[in-house]
Amino acid sequence: MELCTFEINLTNKEITFVFSDSDLKRPHKKTTTVSFDKVVADMINVNYNSIREITNKLEVKIADGKEVNDPISAELYSIMFSSENVIERIIASVVEYSHLETKKQMNKSLKIKSWEKALKTYHQNLYEEIDKSKAFVANGFQFDKNHAFDMTVSFDNNRSARVILKDSFRQFIDIFTYMVYLKDLHIFTCKHCGAKYLAVADMDFCKAPECLEEREKAKRRTKRQSRKYNPFIRPLDNFHEYARGRKREMTLAGATKEELAAFEELHKKHADYIRGSLDAFKNKDVMPDDEFYQICKSFKKELKNRVDYVINQKRNKA
Ligand SMILES: [Zn+2]
Numbered sequence: 384m385e386l387c388t389f390e391i392n393l394t395n396k397e398i399t400f401v402f403s404d405s406d407l408k409r410p411h412k413k414t415t416t417v418s419f420d421k422v423v424a425d426m427i428n429v430n431y432n433s434i435r436e437i438t439n440k441l442e443v444k445i446a447d448g449k450e451v452n453d454p455i456s457a458e459l460y461s462i463m464f465s466s467e468n469v470i471e472r473i474i475a476s477v478v479e480y481s482h483l484e485t486k487k488q489m490n491k492s493l494k495i496k497s498w499e500k501a502l503k504t505y506h507q508n509l510y511e512e513i514d515k516s517k518a519f520v521a522n523g524f525q526f527d528k529n530h531a532f533d534m535t536v537s538f539d540n541n542r543s544a545r546v547i548l549k550d551s552f553r554q555f556i557d558i559f560t561y562m563v564y565l566k567d568l569h570i571f572t573c574k575h576c577g578a579k580y581l582a583v584a585d586m587d588f589c590k591a592p593e594c595l596e597e598r599e600k601a602k603r604r605t606k607r608q609s610r611k612y613n614p615f616i617r618p619l620d621n622f623h624e625y626a627r628g629r630k631r632e633m634t635l636a637g638a639t640k641e642e643l644a645a646f647e648e649l650h651k652k653h654a655d656y657i658r659g660s661l662d663a664f665k666n667k668d669v670m671p672d673d674e675f676y677q678i679c680k681s682f683k684k685e686l687k688n689r690v691d692y693v694i695n696q697k698r699n700k701a
Pocket residue numbers: 573574575576577578588589590591594
């Protein structure tokens with residue numbers, strides 16, 4: 384019997400699940416692939432209430448001496464096949480697995496009490512596992528040193544590393560967290576959306592498209608910042624900025640195309656000189672010196688004189 388099987392892709396950090404109601408005559412199967420980050424998000428956001436309602440109902444039915452009926456299975460299958468939360472789907476599958484096994488193994492008419500006891504013990508165990516999982520999430524996904532991973536899993540003989548999950552929720556959590564540990568992944572919080580994500584080192588942002596966009600923006604900001612303080616780039620940027628400002632003044636004052644072109648030519652000539660000097664400093668691995676900065680200053684002065692001259696001419700004409 385296979386209700387939930389999964390295969391871990393360590394390279395893509397993804398898990399492919401196959402959920403199936405394989406105990407029925409015509410099994411219905413559904414395959415879902417989720418990222419490790421989605422598993423983490425679902426571990427944080429899982430709502431255990433609907434499962435709790437079902438396990439309570441199961442216990443009442445059994446205590447009443449009634450056979451566990453299909454409507455309860457149907458509720459579990461509905462969670463397995465359509466919940467958005469993969470952890471809820473896994474729990475529904477392990478609960479249904481145990482309930483089907485119990486049904487198979489016990490003769491209800493003779494041993495109703497032991498059936499009841501077995502299911503109660505199973506549920507108790509399950510909620511202890513769930514509490515551990517909750518504590519693990521609350522603890523920032525850090526296991527305590529003494530945690531022993533439960534790796535007593537069944538593998539599918541036909542396919543390597545395809546795990547058949549039976550009735551243990553803990554097995555899934557242990558396998559998943561062990562893989563996280565193997566890949567040396569840690570939990571970080573996205574600066575943009577606040578979601579938790581797994582990575583080897585803090586990337587500041589998760590992989591949601593809008594957060595990746597934020598990451599690009601932040602990168603560009605840092606690049607601008609470092610350019611701003613780079614002594615081999617900044618003087619040239621500064622000279623261009625200065626030239627742009629003066630050119631704007633000339634344009635506003637009504638300078639002709641020819642006057643603007645002559646100004647641009649002067650700007651370019653000086654910019655070339657500044658660029659060449661900066662390259663030379665960089666190649667020699669020495670910082671630009673005072674003399675260089677004096678030259679830059681004199682170039683600016685020259686541009687300013689040119690602009691003042693043109694503007695004064697316009698004023699005198701008017
Ligand atoms: Zn994000």
